[in-house]
Structures are given as structure tokens and as C-alpha cells.
Amino acid sequence: MVLAGNTTTERIEQLVLLTRRLCDLMEQEAEFFKARRPQDAAEITQEKGRLANIYRLECLDIERNPSLLDDIPADLRATLTAETKRFQNTLNSSETTIEAARTVTEGLVHAIAEEVAKTRTKHTGYGPNAQLDQNARANVGVTIDKSA
Numbered sequence: 582m583v584l585a586g587n588t589t590t591e592r593i594e595q596l597v598l599l600t601r602r603l604c605d606l607m608e609q610e611a612e613f614f615k616a617r618r619p620q621d622a623a624e625i626t627q628e629k630g631r632l633a634n635i636y637r638l639e640c641l642d643i644e645r646n647p648s649l650l651d652d653i654p655a656d657l658r659a660t661l662t663a664e665t666k667r668f669q670n671t672l673n674s675s676e677t678t679i680e681a682a683r684t685v686t687e688g689l690v691h692a693i694a695e696e697v698a699k700t701r702t703k704h705t706g707y708g709p710n711a712q713l714d715q716n717a718r719a720n721v722g723v724t725i726d727k728s729a
Contacts, residue, residue: 584639593653593661596639600664603632607675614682636668 584599586592606629613622643649650658 584635589649590653590657592639593650593657596636597657597660597664599632599636599639600661600668603629603636604664604668604671606632607671611675611678614678619682619686 584592584595586595606625610622610625610629613619650661653661
């Protein structure tokens with residue numbers, strides 16, 4: 582196990598605490614997205630990623646050695662089960678919220694890029710009889726980054 586503890590019970594207690602913190606962070610992140618403040622969500626990304634990696638490693642260890650759970654008290658097992666269900670529910674909810682925010686953001690970026698492209702296009706071609714072709718448009722690339 583990645584978590585430190587003198588006994589399996591102590592390690593599972595730490596896993597419960599880690600799972601709770603991870604759920605809290607995901608719920609906080611979802612609130613930031615719902616409030617249209619994704620920049621605030623970026624502040625917790627590093628901690629969430631670190632905890633998610635530890636959680637993944639702990640789950641792999643338990644999957645490989647299910648006997649680790651044999652000696653833990655029944656109330657701790659029930660708590661772990663409840664927190665794991667909360668984690669799964671939070672994960673599903675967060676996925677939906679983040680996907681919705683991503684879709685909205687992509688739509689806004691495309692709309693902005695189209696408007697910018699419309700204002701930047703210039704007549705660039707000639708039509709029959711060497712007259713300026715009013716319908717010819719230049720292809721203009723638009724790049725949008727965090728500073729935009």
C-alpha cells in the first residue's frame with residue numbers, strides 16, 4: 582500500500598480519509614464549473630491529481646490482495662463501502678458537469694473564432710475579366726490560448 586500505517590486497519594482508515602478528501606475536491610470542482618469559474622478549479626487540480634493517483638494505487642493493491650480487508654473491523658468496512666459509493670456517485674456527477682462545461686466552452690470558442698474570421702477576411706481574388714471577386718475570402722487562422 583502507498584499509504585503509511587502500522588496496521589492494515591490504520592491504512593484503511595487513511596484510505597477512507599483520502600476518499601473523503603477526494604470527493605470533497607471533486608464536489609468543489611463541480612461547483613466551480615457550475616458557477617462558470619473554471620479558473621478556480623485549476624487551483625485544486627494538482628492536489629486532486631495527486632490524491633487520485635494514490636487512490637488508484639491503493640485500489641490496485643486491494644484488488645491484488647483482497648485478504649487485506651479480512652481483518653478490518655466491520656464498522657470500518659461499512660464506512661469504506663459507503664465512502665466508495667459516495668466516490669463513485671461524485672465521480673459520475675463530476676463527469677457530467679465537466680462534460681457540459683467542456684461542450685459550452687467549445688461552442689463559445691468556435692463562435693468567437695468564426696466571428697473573428699469574418700472580421701479579418703479580406704477580398705483576395707479576382708474573378709472573370711480581372712475584376713475583384715467580392716466572394717473570395719482568405720483563409721485566416723485563429724489561435725486562442727489562456728491569455729485570450
